[in-house]
Amino acid sequence: MPIYHIRQFLRCRRKVAEAVYYPLAEQYLALRPRKLPPWKRWLVKDAPSLQGLEEDFCRLGRDARVKHVILTMDSMRPLWSHLGFIRQQISELRQAGKTVVVWAKHFDLPLLYTASAADHIYLQYGAAVSALGRSRTYLFFKDALESWGLRFDAVAISPFKSAADMFTRSTMSDEVRQMTDWLMDSEIEHIRETVARGRGVDENTVQSWLEQSPFTDVQALDQGIVDGLVSQEELAERLGQEDPVEIADWSAVRGRLCLPPRRPRRAFVGVVPVKGDIVDGESQEPPLKPPFAIPMLTRPRAGDKTVVQQIRRAEKDRRVKAVLLYIASGGGSASASEAMHSALTVLAKKKPVIVYMDGVAASGGYYIAAPARWIVAHPAALTGSIGVLAGRFVIGGLLRKRGVNYERMLRGSQKQPGLDPMGEEERHELHASIERIYDLFIQRVTEGRNMDRDNIEQIAGGRVWTGQQAYDNGLVDQLGTLRDALQKAKGLAGLSADADVRVVPSGSVFRAPHRHPKAVLAYALEELKRHNSRGVWFLTPLWCMEDEADDGHQG
Secondary structure (H helix, E strand, O other), X not given: OOHHHHHHHHHOOOOOOOEEEEEOOOOOEOXXXXXXXXXXXXXXXXXXXXXXXXXXXXXXXXXOOOOEEEEEEOOOOOOHXXXXXXXXXXXXXXXXXXXXXXXXXXXXXXXXXXXXXXXXXXXXXXXXXXXXXXXXXXXXXXXXXXXXOOEEEEEEOOOXXXXXXXXXXXXXXXXXXXXXXXXXXXXXXXXXXXXXXXXXXXXXXXXXXXXXXXXXXXXXXXXXXXXXXXXXXXXXHHHOOOOOOOEEEHHHHOOOOOOOOOOOOOOEEEEEEEEOEEEOOOOEEOOOOOOOOOOOOOOOEEEHHHHHHHHHHHHHOOOEEEEEEXXXXXXXXXXXXXXXXXXXXXXXXOOOEEEEEEEEEEOHHHHOOOOOOEEEEOOOOEEEOOOOEEEEEEOHHHHHHOOOOOOOOOOOOOOOOOOXXXXXXXXXXXXXXXXXXXXXXXXXHHHHHOOOHHHHHHHOOOOEEEHHHHHHOOOOOEEOOHHHHHHHHHHHHOOOOOOEEEEOOXXXXXXXXXXXHHHHHHHHHHHHHHHOOOOEEEEXXXXXXXXXXXXXXXX
């Protein structure tokens, strides 16, 4: 008898508690990290991922011995698109006949959004529901730069293409204020609808929660936000009909649950991730993750050489029947985006290419999505930003303030960028250049989406949209989660629903050498040099400070 069947026989006959505590992690990776060698698994713990969460919930749902699943939420701060995935998994647990209970020591808006998918929500005595609001704060560095003798010269295709505004303006433009309003209105509408549906109340009630919060524990109970005030010790009695149920931790139960079905080993869906700033060259990770990502300087880099290599490997590997392009990027280099687009266009002629937009997939992130057969986005994801800009830091003023003088000797039309501000002629030439690239951007989207050019131009010009708005405008094909995108990929490839999913190896993903401050500075200076080389950029606007965890926005 195969070892798998022996293990399955033994597991399925061991005693398992009727209720299981499952602690939700603070943050999740979307894709499972590459499997470590056996000797490393004792030293390094795998980061939690949505794929791993799905497998855990699937095992809980399939095992008839488990009747209740208690989700504990203490400090969850994942992306909103990840919260949608978790809500989907909660719903599927309920469909499998499990009673899903959420218990928490406090609630904020992300936790309430997630918990609303459960059967019951319980709050600890004396806990509170914090302010249930959303905010975006833009930072503007123009005056600070000028005080140091620095400035940033930029040329954009339209005022909506505002990625450089944080360096070139002191206040928010009317266009960006208008765009921010429609983005936040769409986000809050999605949250209101989702929570109302989950809690079985009307949207006006949820709107009153958003406006009147924060609440004490008693007020939250009176408002219907939670179903009860319960200590963790009282959960066993609350779940039992007559007698308290037996509750065990997930760590004690996971080794006793029935194993998932075995997957076929050959054909699979290949995943090509594009995370962080799109750059020319190799992919890189920063030496360490700062408290908040500094735009264009300390974020991960998706290099065209690395990503194109992955795409070509997926094209040639006969076992890869479909490719999921996972995008969590606000864009970057126009030339690198075009290189990825070109490789994906060739791949799409041979195998189904499906895009999943996680958090943000805008500007260059949308450019590379255009060749796909199917695009899936979470309703709250940011996408679009179809536009172009170019710019550079000007350091001449800083040099003069520090007593450094300079003279330049030139031949022909070559110019040395970065010392003096652009003249009118140079600005005009640069604008002509970005107009050509913008025309190419529109062409790529028109061909990829099979849409009329006039319709594309009306929603382009650098305008950013939520996933819901992008769906309404025809820029994406489906609203959903990573799970939905993978199922679509399997369907288009003719694979079974439980077919394997693997990240396509790149061969070489370069990482910064160590976490020393010098390495961080070198990483940032390298990217600053890239951005100061007068390249043309597909960048989404820079959201600098959020009321949630960094979700892949530029800044």
